[in-house]
Amino acid sequence: MKIAFFDAKEYEIAAFERHKREDIEFKFFETKLSEDTVSLAKGFDGVCVFVNDTVNAAVIDGLKENGVRIVALRCAGYNNVDVRHCFGKLHVVRVPAYSPYAVAEHAMALLLTSVRRIHKAYNRTREFNFSLSGLTGFDLHGKTVGVVGTGKIGRIFIDICKGFGMHVVAYDKFPDEESGIEYVSLDELFSRSDVISLHCPLTEETYHLIGKETLSKLKKGVIVLNTSRGALIDAEALLEGIKRRIVGAALLDVYEEESDLFFRDFSGHIVEDDVLARLISMPNVIVTSHQAFLTEEALDGIAETTVQNLIAFRNGDVMENELCYRCGSIEDCKKARKTRCF
Numbered sequence: 001m002k003i004a005f006f007d008a009k010e011y012e013i014a015a016f017e018r019h020k021r022e023d024i025e026f027k028f029f030e031t032k033l034s035e036d037t038v039s040l041a042k043g044f045d046g047v048c049v050f051v052n053d054t055v056n057a058a059v060i061d062g063l064k065e066n067g068v069r070i071v072a073l074r075c076a077g078y079n080n081v082d083v084r085h086c087f088g089k090l091h092v093v094r095v096p097a098y099s100p101y102a103v104a105e106h107a108m109a110l111l112l113t114s115v116r117r118i119h120k121a122y123n124r125t126r127e128f129n130f131s132l133s134g135l136t137g138f139d140l141h142g143k144t145v146g147v148v149g150t151g152k153i154g155r156i157f158i159d160i161c162k163g164f165g166m167h168v169v170a171y172d173k174f175p176d177e178e179s180g181i182e183y184v185s186l187d188e189l190f191s192r193s194d195v196i197s198l199h200c201p202l203t204e205e206t207y208h209l210i211g212k213e214t215l216s217k218l219k220k221g222v223i224v225l226n227t228s229r230g231a232l233i234d235a236e237a238l239l240e241g242i243k244r245r246i247v248g249a250a251l252l253d254v255y256e257e258e259s260d261l262f263f264r265d266f267s268g269h270i271v272e273d274d275v276l277a278r279l280i281s282m283p284n285v286i287v288t289s290h291q292a293f294l295t296e297e298a299l300d301g302i303a304e305t306t307v308q309n310l311i312a313f314r315n316g317d318v319m320e321n322e323l324c325y326r327c328g329s330i331e332d333c334k335k336a337r338k339t340r341c342f
């Protein structure tokens, strides 16, 4: 089986080399998959894509014309794939979980960095500036954290926060009443939380979950933490919230318009995105470039599951990680399906 691997980075190639099998040949392309690059997939059985590859209707039709039969996402989120359009044309598999600890721990790393001003202290002491002025932080203990999305990552983040003695409230479209988590409405979460951390998927419903209308509902000085998907937050509204001192800090591993920027080195270039440039210039904003997943354990998990997904496809088996639109909704299909999607 021949697989065209798009947006390949050296750390991923190393992980896939560790899990390689003789019967699956990966060809690594640095470029992202898009309408402009879809022709590269000609002659391949499948494509392997990541969060910022484009798998829209035009790309799907192009892949099908080029003989591709499977899209293997090497990530959990699938907002960049038109799964509905894939139905009957291309199988879609993903890696639903690969060290959720990696993402939850990164979220806490961002939070601690911000509240204890570690990023500022690091720069100071490198220049032998041992002054403490302006470095006053605050205790997380006793603060309220609002977690949106209590799936695999959200729950681990909740446990970490509880370890810090934080009070946790949560909102989930599908709350798990058995979990012992204190579920509240989204509005109540907004008004009570000192820290809001987003761990839900990006869907039509969650697009701009934090936007212009939300600002007035937030507790003054709230810390907004996003390690999920950029478009959960309206970046311009966030900027306004920071300028109006409603948002006390924004800690972002993802950004709405990240796809043309993240994972690449733009130092020495003029970045055209004024909103991102302004956000990064703020003293209370920390941006990491979609790095939360990046641990050895997660990379190994991604490579292992992707290879298993491809083997199941080649063997004609039911693919437990297949995304399917046969039932009219991916979520309903996941619950109901015991066979291949088509």
Ligand code: NAI
Residues within 6 Å of the ligand: 076, 077, 096, 097, 100, 103, 148, 149, 150, 151, 152, 153, 154, 171, 172, 173, 174, 175, 199, 200, 201, 202, 203, 205, 206, 227, 228, 229, 253, 254, 290, 291, 292, 293, 294
């Ligand atoms: P999961 O599927 O285990 O949990 C998602 C939770 O969100 C579920 O409990 C679900 O019921 C809930 N949800 C669905 N629709 C919702 C809505 N409209 N409002 C509120 N909650 C809703 O997913 P997991 O593994 O916990 O991942 C969460 C997100 O993290 C992914 O969707 C992905 O976008 C992001 N992610 C980011 C990474 C990074 O490197 N920054 C790496 C991996 C995932």
